[in-house]
Amino acid sequence: MASTQQIKDLRERTGAGIMDCKRAIDEGGSMDAAEKLLKQWGLAGVHKKTGREANQGIVESYIHAGGRIGALVEVNCETDFVARTPQFRELAHEVAMQVAAMNPTRISAEDPSMDGADGDVPLLEQPFIRDQSKTIRDLVHEGIVALGENIVVRRFARFELGGR
Numbered sequence: 001m002a003s004t005q006q007i008k009d010l011r012e013r014t015g016a017g018i019m020d021c022k023r024a025i026d027e028g029g030s031m032d033a034a035e036k037l038l039k040q041w042g043l044a045g046v047h048k049k050t051g052r053e054a055n056q057g058i059v060e061s062y063i064h065a066g067g068r069i070g071a072l073v074e075v076n077c078e079t080d081f082v083a084r085t086p087q088f089r090e091l092a093h094e095v096a097m098q099v100a101a102m103n104p105t106r107i108s109a110e111d112p113s114m115d116g117a118d119g120d121v122p123l124l125e126q127p128f129i130r131d132q133s134k135t136i137r138d139l140v141h142e143g144i145v146a147l148g149e150n151i152v153v154r155r156f157a158r159f160e161l162g163g164r
Contacts, residue, residue: 052150055076057092058088070159075151104120105120106122
């Protein structure tokens with residue numbers, strides 16, 4: 001039986017709902033096992049949400065290196081309410097920072113390369129610059145689980161002083 005403190009701690013670590021945390025602790029037995037269960041359940045939820053239309057969102061910017069490099073990204077979600085949350089804005093900011101740092105030419109492997117470079121790694125498949133153990137796709141999936149809506153990186157642009 002899960003204690004209130006265990007549920008609270010797991011909820012703070014994962015962002016999952018109270019009842020999901022209670023069920024995961026009861027089924028998993030330990031906090032680590034419960035966290036793994038929540039991740040497994042969350043991924044199942046991601047696949048259910050990816051088919052939903054995401055036509056709200058924000059355009060986020062990131063300027064780096066003393067104003068010499070900048071990026072704009074459009075990240076969409078299902079509702080305006082979620083688009084205004086700090087978690088969604090932070091996700092969009094992280095994606096913009098990734099674009100500025102890594103200069104991808106396309107969002108996913110299904111997209112044609114914009115500059116003809118076939119060997120480049122698409123944005124969603126790139127290791128996240130702040131945590132190499134996950135990709136940008138993983139970061140977006142974590143956002144879907146935490147916010148409960150489909151999230152899509154729609155488009156991006158990167159600018160570099162003196163670039164083409």
